[in-house]
Amino acid sequence: MTILEQLDQDFKEAMKAKDEVTISTLRLARTALKNRQIEVQRVLTNEEVVAVLKTMIKQYQDAISDFTNAGRQDLVERQQKEIDILAAYLPPSLPPEEVERLVREALVAADVKEVGKAMGVAMKAVAGRADGNDVRRIVERLLAG
Numbered sequence: 262m263t264i265l266e267q268l269d270q271d272f273k274e275a276m277k278a279k280d281e282v283t284i285s286t287l288r289l290a291r292t293a294l295k296n297r298q299i300e301v302q303r304v305l306t307n308e309e310v311v312a313v314l315k316t317m318i319k320q321y322q323d324a325i326s327d328f329t330n331a332g333r334q335d336l337v338e339r340q341q342k343e344i345d346i347l348a349a350y351l352p353p354s355l356p357p358e359e360v361e362r363l364v365r366e367a368l369v370a371a372d373v374k375e376v377g378k379a380m381g382v383a384m385k386a387v388a389g390r391a392d393g394n395d396v397r398r399i400v401e402r403l404l405a406g
Contacts, residue, residue, distance in 0.1 A: 264310045264350050265294065286343040290350075293317060311389055314347050321347075352390060360391040364399050379404060 262270075268287060275283035290313075297313050298305050305313075321340045328336040355363070367386035373379045379400045380393075387396060 264307050264314075265305065268294075268310075268350060282339065282342050283346055286346045290314065290317060290347060308389060311351055314350055315389070318344050318347050318351075354392070355387060355390045357395070360387055360395060361399050361403075363387055364396060365403060368400070368403060374404060376400060376404060 268290060272284070272287040272291065275287060293313050293316075294305060294310060297309065301309070321344045325337050325340045325344075328334075328340065363386045364383045367382045368379055371379075371382040373382055376397075380397060383396050383400050384393065
């Protein structure tokens with residue numbers, strides 16, 4: 262079952278259960294995915310779905326910091342619930358040792374010495390299964406050492 266199919270099935274179950282937070286979160290996700298599908302004019306791959314969901318999660322995390330600064334704990338909690346709902350559709354993250362191994366292999370194979378080019382190679386190697394900030398720290402450490 263693809264991520265899109267699972268998301269649609271979970272949306273229907275949330276509708277039956279009248280789970281308002283899940284309904285609204287999945288409705289927004291379905292809309293974002295539909296818009297992306299219209300942009301590319303084809304059915305999205307699982308990797309593209311993950312990219313859209315990660316973008317949404319990043320936006321929610323930014324909103325959490327804004328809500329925290331504004332003292333709106335109720336909105337912080339809601340955004341965190343929405344992040345948790347969307348994160349359930351993401352593939353599991355790689356352990357740090359595995360990320361470092363993949364990055365090291367990619368850098369050796371590509372023979373790059375600049376951080377910008379190295380990041381491109383490294384991010385392709387981990388294929389969205391690791392946080393970009395973590396990958397950047399590993400790349401910088403490997404290039405420095």
